Amino acid sequence: MIISHILATSENRVIGVNGDLPWDIPEDMKFFKNKTKKHIIIMGRKTFESFPGQKALPNRLNIVITRQQNYKPENTVVVNSIDGALRYAESKTQEYSNEVFIIGGGEIYNQTLKLANKIYLTQIHKDFEGDTKYPVLNNDEFKVTERTDHTDPVPFSFLTYERV
Ligand SMILES: NC(=O)c1ccc[n+]([C@@H]2O[C@H](COP(=O)([O-])OP(=O)(O)OC[C@H]3O[C@@H](n4cnc5c(N)ncnc54)[C@H](OP(=O)(O)O)[C@@H]3O)[C@@H](O)[C@H]2O)c1
Numbered sequence: 001m002i003i004s005h006i007l008a009t010s011e012n013r014v015i016g017v018n019g020d021l022p023w024d025i026p027e028d029m030k031f032f033k034n035k036t037k038k039h040i041i042i043m044g045r046k047t048f049e050s051f052p053g054q055k056a057l058p059n060r061l062n063i064v065i066t067r068q069q070n071y072k073p074e075n076t077v078v079v080n081s082i083d084g085a086l087r088y089a090e091s092k093t094q095e096y097s098n099e100v101f102i103i104g105g106g107e108i109y110n111q112t113l114k115l116a117n118k119i120y121l122t123q124i125h126k127d128f129e130g131d132t133k134y135p136v137l138n139n140d141e142f143k144v145t146e147r148t149d150h151t152d153p154v155p156f157s158f159l160t161y162e163r164v
Helices: 026-036 045-049 082-092 106-115
Strands: 002-009 014-016 040-044 061-065 077-079 099-102 118-124 142-150 156-163
Touching (some): 002 014, 002 106, 026 118, 040 082, 045 061, 061 082, 082 106
Parallel strands (some): 002 099, 040 061, 040 099
Antiparallel strands (some): 142 156
């Protein structure tokens, strides 16, 4: 199973503010949707609750991690640990894909960076105010293998990092 992080971050490593994204970049949303479509996505409870209407993303297996015992939103699989999420994902790769996406947020990225094989990182070339950050990547651990640059509505790059 390939474990991939997918995220957007500002120059100062911000990924979230007040439970939401600090920016609106339609091309990045499109990129996220295309990459994760028909795949397994794993997320923390707070990221799930940031979705419009708190609804599962369609055409994907949505795995939500929480410590709560009675949490059960529709069309999701709820697990109580990161290990539990990865074990469930592993059992479903035949049905979906061997690449599994961890889609946030900060707490879940932090706890799973050591397990990630690949990172799809949308680097926004600007600082933003926020309360949730992504860790600094170690150049000895991850190398950029793909890059495309964009300018609308702000300068940003789609970067693919792979574990060295
Ligand atoms: N820029 C991006 O690409 C991007 C992507 C995703 C999210 N975000 C942003 O990131 C922010 C949310 O991130 P966050 O760090 O606040 O929250 P989060 O990681 O989405 O969710 C945190 C929650 O996950 C559960 N959890 C965490 N670790 C756990 C563990 N080891 N075992 C069981 N449950 C665990 C807990 O849920 P309970 O409290 O229910 O127990 C915890 O409160 C939002 O602003 C969102 O918009 C940005």
